[in-house]
Amino acid sequence: MAAPLRYALITLCWGMMLIIYLPLLPAAGVLLTPAFSLFHWQQLFSDPQLSQALLATLISSLVAIGGALLLTLLVIATLWPSPGWQRLASRLPWLLALPHVAFATCALLLFAEGGAIYGLLPALRPVQDSYGIGLGLVLAVKESGFLLWVSWAILGERRLAEQTVVFKSLGFGRGQCLLYVILPALMPSLSIALLATTAWTLSVVDVAIIIGPGNPPTLAVLAWQWLNSGDPDDQAKGALACLLLLAILALVAGVARQLWRGWRANFPHPDGVRNPHFPSLPGRGVSLMLPLSGLICTALLAYLTHASLPATPTVNNSLWLALSSAALGAVVCLLWLEWGPVRHQRWVDLPLLLPALPLAAGQYQLALYGWFDGRFDTVLWGHLLWVVPWMLFMLRPAWRQIDSRQIVLAQTLGWTRGRIFLRLKCPLIVRPLLSALAVGFSVSIAQYLPTQWLGGGRIPTLTTEAVALSSGGATATLAAQALWQLILPMVFFLLTALLARRIGHLRRGLR
Template sequence: MRFGSPMMVARWARKGSSLLAIGLISIVFLPVIPGLVRMGFDFFQTNHWLAIWQDTQTIPALLATLVSTLLSWVLACTLCLSIAMEKYPSNAWRSIVKRLPILLAMPHAAFAIGFAFLFAPAGWLARAIAPLMAWDSPPDWLSVQDPYGMSLGIALAIKESFFLLWVMMNLLGERHIAQQITVARSMGYQRQQIWRSIILPQILPKMMWPFAAVLAYSLSVVDMALILGPTTPPTFAVLAWQWLSDPDPQRQAQGGVAALILLLVLLILGGLLRGIAWVYQRSVMDFNGVRRSNRVSIMSLGCINSVYGLALA
């Protein structure tokens, strides 16, 4: 290949554009480097760890964070996969897809406030259910700002399921996916069996980063946690934010260590996510001629249709 040939020029142009992109990203991260160095230095100071451990808010805050994070992640993934499995490629799926930009543009804080208007002790839904359940006020676990962060997890699951559906929309837009579903349906295989054995093994590796993004956001969310999460103590992300906002340098260092703890928790949960995906891909059933019927419970259908109705509202 001669120097100056069109192929050589195109190769150098691609390398130049890649270097330019890396350089621009590096400029964005340059102001963050001193803070990361300081956080890394504070991470190895035993007095900061001791202060976090001795704080009575740390353990309940971590527990509420783990409950809300795992609940939101599991529900968001379940809602996304269930809606895609039940609605794609029908007209209902196209109706959801048309409204996804509006649902994604809704601010998280505004969604949390609307969720609170429904599920707060004086909210519309709570007042409608109270006469049927014969209670004066909803129990703590069924209201907003519950001590375990369950209401925060449910709200995050609904909001983040729209993001996962947007990613799923782009993956299912590939022509061969629809062709494979059509061929398998013509051979008598049911929808769930097709998804478990054909579709999910193809799209699951491409969904790993979106799943990780939902996990990271649920773990570190502050605005929705201030509205829907527990308050005494708050979630661990809110606690870290309060420490970082404190004028005391000791508290700020404590908040930096707490942020790194959240990063470690994210890495651990991400490793578990990767392990679950690895096990699923190696245990997926192949087609062996056995046709299996769909197994969708009434509760799962109710959840699917509720979120679907919210998307169309």
């Protein structure tokens, strides 16, 4: 490839990434500007809602992360490695395609006062949940699917499976195998996924609005309300609340790291005592419950819609935003992987590892300064800040596994870098690319904060409408919004899966 064209492509990929990640700078400004004001800190800590919101945030987040990790380890200890594990892994994409808002809406319509369960059993009374326990349980079930999916990729190493088989053949049980073999190999690689899940759980706004607690809400919802206020003092309190979320994230990550190090240092090695008995019923029940929860969610929403349909502009906005985000994200990711830096840049993962609220606030600041809020392309730009990192997360391992010997062979035949990229590398990762497109589509469908702020209420989507309707009594309309929010990513996942299967059939070397 000619040098001028190569330099142009390098400049293009860096330029696109900088445009997408530009909100990181005003986000830092939004957080740090009031941080040096003692008056604003005093206002924040004197707010009567803060203590309860902070407690609800901590409890819901610990229940969500601890519950998701517990469910994941329980399923791994029971099923891995076995044909049942492979069957569960094949069903995980359908649980991942289920948006959080649709899942939370289903939980609301089931368990809230006046919901389906209390309609069937009127003698029951809903419990007042002021600490976010229900929110934590809903997120635990949903996030366990993501952790299982990441674990499936990590546990695909053949050597680890062989070690597990040998360990079990010596008479050790599945519980001992989990503690002595699987956990030491799994947790270091799973730590990034746990950190991303913790950051998202701490700053989730849409699901917290739907599930509650309501008054006072979680700290993320409270910060969002303050940042939406027209009072500069309230906006400063919202920024400081975002700083508190970052501090909580750092504290939780630090404590978890020290607990893991202490456990590894003090946990005894196998002493020869065999304990082959391990209860398999809980793990098998969880493995059945997770895919079944997606089916129950779909069936309940379909039943409650009563032939109600969402507005056509809402569906069109969601569909075109998701398609455009996935397509642009794929172009950006491929250019970045080929013409970006060779070493992985840690700042690329920041949107996954930081609470979403300050990042969306940074986007909103740029949109206001540039006078381009309330436009479709602005909302699309806002979605890319989360779509691109998730697609890179999907594509990077497959890109690294491309055999360098094939590239050297192509170079000896006189192929240029551009031809190697188009004719060799892209066909080799076409199936991971299809999976990344499906994930990018689903991530875009689920975006609430950037859509609400950057769209200024003029770009309604299925997610924003479902959150807005969750506090009202229009059950059929709410169920229809959530159902279509569920249908779109599932149909896209199905199409990409069928296309990947067709490609694998036609090109057996890509299987």
